[in-house]
Amino acid sequence: MLKLSKAAFDAIRKHGEQAFPHECCGVLFGKVNGEQRVVGEVFVIENQFEEAERYHRFLITPDNYREAEKVARAKKVDIIGFYHSHPDSPSVASKYDLDHAFPWFSYVIVSIMKKKYYDIHSWIMENDRSGFNEESVIIE
Amino acid sequence: MTVQILIPTPLRQFTNNLESVAVEGSSVGEALNNLCLKYSPLQKHLYSDDGKLRNFVNVYVNDEDIRYLQKESTPISEKDILSIIPSIAGGDV
Numbered sequence: 566m567l568k569l570s571k572a573a574f575d576a577i578r579k580h581g582e583q584a585f586p587h588e589c590c591g592v593l594f595g596k597v598n599g600e601q602r603v604v605g606e607v608f609v610i611e612n613q614f615e616e617a618e619r620y621h622r623f624l625i626t627p628d629n630y631r632e633a634e635k636v637a638r639a640k641k642v643d644i645i646g647f648y649h650s651h652p653d654s655p656s657v658a659s660k661y662d663l664d665h666a667f668p669w670f671s672y673v674i675v676s677i678m679k680k681k682y683y684d685i686h687s688w689i690m691e692n693d694r695s696g697f698n699e700e701s702v703i704i705e
Numbered sequence: 706m707t708v709q710i711l712i713p714t715p716l717r718q719f720t721n722n723l724e725s726v727a728v729e730g731s732s733v734g735e736a737l738n739n740l741c742l743k744y745s746p747l748q749k750h751l752y753s754d755d756g757k758l759r760n761f762v763n764v765y766v767n768d769e770d771i772r773y774l775q776k777e778s779t780p781i782s783e784k785d786i787l788s789i790i791p792s793i794a795g796g797d798v
Contacts, residue, residue, distance in 0.1 A: 588796055623793075658795075659797055665794040667715040685715045691708070
């Protein structure tokens with residue numbers, strides 16, 4: 566289960582709406598307590614994919630990742646996963662998401678329909694890379 | 706020679722939760738191969754089916770991305786620290 570703080574959820578929703586019709590992306594900061602993952606805040610990343618493709622692609626570069634790691638360390642939190650938006654498309658992990666995913670991380674996808682938040686889901690890849698499993702999301 | 710490889714959080718489940726693993730190798734490629742021999746489930750996450758490093762798996766020698774050095778042929782010495790750094794990509798269909 567993934568617990569998103571209200572602040573983290575609001576930041577993801579706002580980022581998705583602002584970035585529309587492009588995809589937005591960012592890092593989930595928080596802690597893992599057994600089966601429960603708690604995300605307190607997000608670290609916003611500017612989508613680094615080439616502009617013409619940003620309507621259906623996002624990229625967080627290794628430099629972005631290293632910067633996020635440094636910030637997380639200073640805040641004494643961990644990188645739990647990442648979020649991105651699917652503009653005018655369901656919040657379901659795609660084949661492209663699967664091909665590029667790491668195990669263990671939570672992949673939060675927010676669906677933005679016609680510039681407005683529609684819904685949010687989170688996915689974790691199987692360790693054998695065969696697919697994603699959905700994890701429940703609680704906002705509080 | 707023995708070098709240290711820093712393992713990112715998502716892959717530590719395959720290295721008995723070790724953040725850093727010591728392996729033998731005189732080049733980046735040798736060290737990574739030995740890492741995968743030691744912890745075989747890492748193989749499919751670091752390498753694609755055709756045996757190439759996945760393009761979202763980035764390997765640094767100290768602070769340098771091996772893409773800007775000699776890639777997997779980059780020579781390493783005992784003082785070097787290798788890091789596996791994810792880049793994260795995805796998107797809709």
